[in-house]
Amino acid sequence: METSKLKKFAQFARRSLLEQVTAKLKLVLADESPARRERPQAIKKLEEAVTDQGKEQVIERVAYIWFNRFCALRFMDVNRYNRIGIVSPAEGQFQPEILADAKMGHIDEEMVSESTRQKIFALLDGKTPSQDPQGEAYRLLVVAACNYWYSAMPFLFERIDDYTELLMPDDLLSGNSILAYTREAMTPDACEDVEVIGWLYQFYISEKKDQVFADLKKNKKVTPENIPAATQLFTPHWIVRYLVENSLGRLWMLNRPNSGLIEQMDYYIKPEDPETDFLRINSPEEIKICDPACGSGHMLTYAFDLLYAIYEEEGYEPADIPAKILTHNLYGIEIDERAGELAAFALTMKARAKQRRFFRKPVQPNICVLESVRFDEGELKEYMDFVGRDLFTAPLQTTLRQFEEADNFGSLIRPDVTDVEGMFRILESKNVSGQLFISMTHQKVLQALRQSDYLSPKYHVVIANPPYMGGGGMNGRLKVFAQDNYKASKSDLFAMFIERNLDLGTASSFVAMITMQSWMFLTSFENLRTKLLNQQTLISLAHLGPRAFDSIGGEVVSTVAFVLKNASDKAYKSSNVRLVEGRNEQEKMRLFAKAIKGEMPEICHLASAIDFKKIPGSPFAYWASERIKDAFNRPKIESLTISDGQTKTGDNDKYLRCLWEVNASSIGVDNKWVKHPKGGGFRRWYGNVDNLIDWSETARKHYRSDRVARILPEYLWWKKGFCWTLITTGKQSFRIVSNDEIFNLAAPTLFPKNETNLFLLLGLVNTPITEYITKLMNPTINMNVGEIQSIPLVDVDKNAVDGIVKSLVDLSGEDWNSYETSWNFTILPVLNPDYRQTALKATYQKLREHWREMTLEMQRLEQENNRIFIEAYGLQDELDEEVDLNEITLTCNPHYRYGGDKSEDELEALLLADTMRELVSYAVGCMFGRYALDKPGLVLANQGETIEDYLKQIPEPSFPADDDNVIPMLDGDWFTDDITERFREFLRIAFGEKHYDENLRFVEQALGKDIRKYFLKDFYNDHVRRYKKRPIYWLFSSPKGSFNALIYMHRYQPHTVGTVLEYLRDFKDEKLQARKNHLEAVSISAGASQGDKTKALKEIEKINKILAELDDYERDVLYPLATEQVEIDLDDGVKANYPKFGDALKKIPGLS
Secondary structure (H helix, E strand, O other), rough: OOHHHOOOHHHHHHHHHHHHHHHHHHHHHHOOOHHHHHHHHHHHHHHHHHHHOOHHHEEEEEHHHHHHHHHHHHHHHHHHOOOOOOOOOOOOOOOHHHHHHOOOOOOOOOOOOOOHHHHHHHOOOOOOOOHHHHHHHHHHHHHHHHHHOOOOOOOOOOOOOOHHHHHHOOOOOOOOOHHHHHHOOOOOHHHHOOOHHHHHHHHHHHHHHHHHHHHOOOOOOOHHHHHHHHHHOOHHHHHHHHHHHHHHHHHHHOOOOOOOHHOOOOOOOOOOOOOOOOOOOOOOOHEEEEEEOOOOOOOHHHHHHHHHHHHOOOOOHHHHHHHHHHHEEEEEEEEOOOHHHHHHHHHHHHHHOOOOHHOOOOOOOEEEEEEEEEEEEHHHHHHHHHHHHHHOOOOHHHHHOOOOOOHHHHHHOOOOOOOHHHHHHHHHOOOOOHHHHHHHHHHHHHHHHHHHOOOOOOOOEEEEOOOOEHHHOOOOHHHHHHHHHHHOOOEEEHHHHHHHHHHHHEEEEEEEEEEHHHHHHHHHHHHHHHHHHHEEEEEEEEEOOOOOOOOOOOOOEEEEEEEEEEOOOOOOOEEEEEEEOOOOOHHHHHHHHHHHOOOHHHHEEOOHHHOOOOOOHHHHHHOOHHHHHHHHHOEEEHHHHOOOOOOOOOOOOEEEEEEEOHHHHHOOOOOEEEEEOOOOOOOOEEOOOEEEEEEEEHHHHHHHHHOEEEOOOHOOOOOOEEOOOOEEOOOOOEEEEEOOOOOOOOOEEEEOOHHHHHHHHHHHOOOOOHHHHHHHHHHOOEEEHHHHHHOOOOOOOOOHHHHHHHHHHHHHHHHOOOOOOOOOOOHHHHOOOOOOOHHHHHHHHHHHHHHHHHHHHHHHHHHHHHHHHHHHHHOOOOOOHHHHHHHOOOOOOHHHHHHOOOOHHHHHHHHHHHHHHHHHHHHHHHOOOOEEOOOOOOOOOOOOOHHHHHHHHHOOOOOOOOOOOOEEEOOOOOOOOOOOHHHHHHHHHHHHOOOOOHHHHHHHHHOOOOOHHHHHHHHHHHHHHHOOOOOOOEEEOOOOOOOEEEEEEHHHHOOOOHHHHHHHHHHHHEEEEEEHHHHHHHOOOOOOHHHHHHHHHHHHHHHHHHHHHHHHHHHHHHHHHHHHHHOOOOHHHHHHHHHHHHHHHHHHOOOO
């Protein structure tokens, strides 16, 4: 079904109706409103509702009631279930048919009472004065129609004699009315199937759902009234069919092997072998089917279709079948009153479609909307004393109390009482008439028992798409309830429903569900898996993976549809279809249809409970080959490694820094700051170390004592290991952890018990084998230590692997350390004597050739490493040793660095441009004395270091550092130490004078602009990006950027701002003023041409604006800041220090 138009309409309708109902509420509650005179009882009820529920809840409820009714009436109009169009016009007309007929004097006497007809005619004839006679008359007709349908569908059309009518929207007839939009969205095509009503409801509450999830991100838990909005999700029809056909359909086929039903079940998976152990069914009336989270009834409506075919096949009278299905077979349970109404409506429409006279003797669908039933203190005692205390066993008394939070716990409530029906009959027969309070309690007791009956274990088939909600979203009471009652599945509502649904079924019943896939793999659900494997039997499974619901999409929401039998047969091999590669809902459906016809055997797998138990943690890894399952009998990585504890600061802003933020001298094993791997992007072998952690004694005491923080055990400090990124949506990658690093929990790390095994282990985990095996155990975005330690080991040539991996680590290290943000950076590759020529172009070409060789050598080594392990595991038929160029994780490899579908020319242009940007950045570092052409590595990198400290290390520098730590960055050569001029000088000294012009041109062509423009437009943004929003060079910049000057934060002194101020004044008061004086002279010079004078006047105007900008910047910002003599502490980091300078510095978006 095409749903985009429905979504747009439903969201608009909600906003429009809320607005209209809000306006009506204000109107009718006004002191002198006509409603107060004409409908005092309705006003009284309305005011009571507002007091009890709050104004917003009343508005929300009434708006939805009218939305529901309008949509239902439109659906019935289109399908001719109304004798006359209530909200729809007749062919060729524009007004609703019922109004058009009334205007001609015809009103259905059965539908509209005599008194109402008279009111309508009086309005239409002009006998009753009205500003909108047709609108008023039509409103009366709609109310009458709703009341008429009450007898057949009381769940949806409650009698309108209260404030609901008062708050009915006024405009129902114009082209912009809610009904006009309803008709436009609910076309005859859309109304062919009653599932349209479910889609409308999902979309109606979608904006509220978005709000609930936005609140979740702010740590606001989902309250009971918001659970429906947070968990409502309409199941794609083909998945509904798979679930129903492989549970109800399967049950029938087992009992009637020759049934023709199989011909209409397109998603039915035939059993591999004949079965003898199954639930015996004698007649269709016996079958009880329940959806305990039925929503708008999608599962039940398709079950209706299948049941109808079953009854027909058994020879039942077609006229009797709908009533029989609704009476005997279908049961729905909900906590959302609105969804429950829709489910009942959908089933009623199904019945009416099959039986034209159904409304004459309507049968109410078995839909139970669970209500909270609370008893006051002493209330039950008084009731029990009256009706007979001996009836009230302990389980019954407990059961009556179990529904106090039915709106929160829903179908997860397990009633203690067993003989519900018997107890209900006994109590229902008790005469409590004449006892007002006892009678009220009596009704509550019966309500609790009715609900208990629905929740009793009596069903042959249980089908559900249960709510999904992790523990983090649960409100406090729900979380406690989960921990107390669902220990094996408490991590998520959907998992609790797996347990609960099995309880609802009889022995050998079928439970069919679609849920998140996480229960199949995560360690938090291992107890649930063990329970299922020991007590139930998996019959079939459609592993949908991500993108199964087009309405939600995304990689994170990965799902699975499955059917369980409520009996244990550990040797039974389930039929499992792997659909995870399908890119959308339709593609997965097509793949499944082909698979069950035998057209795609490669995605079909058989597996038993015995098979699942062979893999540690018993993941439902149905696609694992026999060879892999057998490999798990061997020793695991766990036997060679240690995993113990983790490091977590509890306050990253305080205890973590980027490598470049603090004093270089304070970094290292015996210093305050130590390197801290923290995950990062896809990179194998070496790298992704940008962070530091405070490892001072004070900090370590905090990590030990803080409630949230953690600290690695001391015996694992300063050991070599390998780490990876905990959460990734792409391929996993593993990197070396050096013996001067402490890992973060976001980079789980394993330490070899014997360091000589490090390269062997790193070689194994970076092969496709690890991806293959870990996805068996946990195909989610999380990669935990347990999965890696569970990888089985095989015998390989250790010396060969060690040699390969050492080379790979060396290559990756050389690459990582070629960039200035690396701790071990010494020299820029283009300045390395091995590649440097006097012509920069020739230098780059030589360097680029080296990078190509590195990349290809790494590819060769990785493929050789893969081959060794794949052959050792015997997985040549399942895995490929090939490694694509875009997976060779060297920054100098453009295929990896830029990826995507770019051409070779585009990739080369990007790499050249970035290499030149890196050259410019390094040159600026040399200007500030962070680096020097005459010494590798860092020179000035500690707080407050001066030019004197620089000269002590490099007495005769070839390219001296800036004296005062201020480098102006302006749109002309205003200063001798201007950044553009200094870069030109750097290029001359680094590559020589001979090819200077050619070299500068090469840089500018690569950057796509001249060097001054690059500095003014792009340099600082590039710098902020390179240093991950923690820049080491800070840009003083006036509001419109007419004045810019860089400083280096490590050389900052309290007087530095004063030095910037001197540059500003020199630029403003001397240089710009002198230029202005010269131009003024030109503008009045007799010898100047008119063109020169005009040009001079324009430039004077521009300078005046600049002077005004800079005067303001000096007066309001820079001068006051200079007088403050601001102190900084590098240990506090950029995030704390940069804002101290306020508007003086260029803003950095996202400095957080």
